Amino acid sequence: MALLLEVEDLKVAFDTPRGTVRAVDGISFAVEAGRTLGLVGESGSGKSVTSLAVMGLHHGATVTGSIRLHGQELTGLGERELGAVRGRRIAMIFQDPLSSLHPFYTVGEQIAEHYRVHFRAGRKAGRAKAIEMLAEVGIPEPARRVDEYPHQFSGGMRQRVMIAMALACEPDLLIADEPTTALDVTVQAQILDLIARIQQDRGLGVVMITHDLGVVARVAHEVLVMYGGRAAEQAPAERLFAAPAHPYTRGLLDSLPRLDDGDDAPLRAIPGSPPSLLAPAPGCSFAPRCARTTAASAEEHARCLAERPPLDRLGPPTAGHLAACHLPLVPEGIV
Numbered sequence: 001m002a003l004l005l006e007v008e009d010l011k012v013a014f015d016t017p018r019g020t021v022r023a024v025d026g027i028s029f030a031v032e033a034g035r036t037l038g039l040v041g042e043s044g045s046g047k048s049v050t051s052l053a054v055m056g057l058h059h060g061a062t063v064t065g066s067i068r069l070h071g072q073e074l075t076g077l078g079e080r081e082l083g084a085v086r087g088r089r090i091a092m093i094f095q096d097p098l099s100s101l102h103p104f105y106t107v108g109e110q111i112a113e114h115y116r117v118h119f120r121a122g123r124k125a126g127r128a129k130a131i132e133m134l135a136e137v138g139i140p141e142p143a144r145r146v147d148e149y150p151h152q153f154s155g156g157m158r159q160r161v162m163i164a165m166a167l168a169c170e171p172d173l174l175i176a177d178e179p180t181t182a183l184d185v186t187v188q189a190q191i192l193d194l195i196a197r198i199q200q201d202r203g204l205g206v207v208m209i210t211h212d213l214g215v216v217a218r219v220a221h222e223v224l225v226m227y228g229g230r231a232a233e234q235a236p237a238e239r240l241f242a243a244p245a246h247p248y249t250r251g252l253l254d255s256l257p258r259l260d261d262g263d264d265a266p267l268r269a270i271p272g273s274p275p276s277l278l279a280p281a282p283g284c285s286f287a288p289r290c291a292r293t294t295a296a297s298a299e300e301h302a303r304c305l306a307e308r309p310p311l312d313r314l315g316p317p318t319a320g321h322l323a324a325c326h327l328p329l330v331p332e333g334i335v
């Protein structure tokens with residue numbers, strides 16, 4: 001499969017009155033056509049900032065590193081050139097479609113407008129494209145609903161409209177930032193299935209940003225787990241779920257609801273709060289929340305507090321498994 005997006009050593013920093021916030025501090029990943037990368041982390045982990053940097057929407061931030069789309073370097077491009085890439089070759093959908101849709105225009109006008117700007121198409125062609133797109137995203141009676149307004153659609157249907165709008169320009173890459181977080185579980189599954197189907201039909205590369213490993217399990221081929229602006233763990237999805245090596249990944253997995261939990265089981269979460277991006281601790285940023293280092297020897301614990309763990313390879317090179325932990329978990333039977 002063709003390499004679509006390559007991000008290398010991306011750093012995004014913001015100057016604030018209280019100091020420099022290193023929102024993203026050196027992450028690398030690649031997305032192939034027809035594949036989905038799951039970008040996972042809590043809020044403040046840097047996952048959304050990463051995607052905004054890829055879109056060139058990182059106003060006021062200092063961005064270093066490399067972002068290449070089809071081999072073309074995007075960092076350093078001017079606003080006009082970036083505008084051509086954004087929306088045309090990379091499209092984005094967000095958690096809350098209502099805030100991205102204009103209440104006073106019909107959904108058809110909004111899908112068509114996007115398309116007409118990028119393809120210099122006329123009104124009639126724009127409307128035809130809008131109907132075609134509504135049909136593709138599974139909205140019944142598209143020829144009628146094209147003239148309706150956003151408030152006439154349910155939350156799930158509005159997210160379908162957003163997907164239609166994003167895909168009207170036939171992008172190569174779709175960045176989906178928590179696209180199903182606001183939806184109930186059934187609708188969530190339908191939207192994820194829709195994205196997966198369209199991805200197969202179009203050979204689209206997808207970056208799925210989420211705090212929910214359950215979403216990742218459903219759609220992702222590769223996974224990047226972010227913590228405090230850095231990569232905690234990266235691996236093909238199958239391997240990550242079979243052999244999570246980083247205690248943070250393990251914590252996220254343990255906090256997933258399970259079928260055998262029963263209805264009134266409490267939701268588990270990883271105790272503690274995300275690290276400061278203003279004044280990161282010298283050692284591992286997960287240390288204050290890490291049960292593994294607490295249980296380790298005094299010597300190992302001291303190392304976790306003093307030395308930042310590098311992102312090291314686990315297992316054979318072909319496994320494509322990386323983790324930033326001095327004491328990675330390695331389950332039996334997995335090399």
Ligand code: SF4
Binds near residue numbers: 285291292324325326
């Ligand atoms: Fe926990 Fe130490 Fe690994 Fe950090 S390096 S995740 S503190 S065991």
Ligand code: MG
Binds near residue numbers: 043
């Ligand atoms: Mg976010």
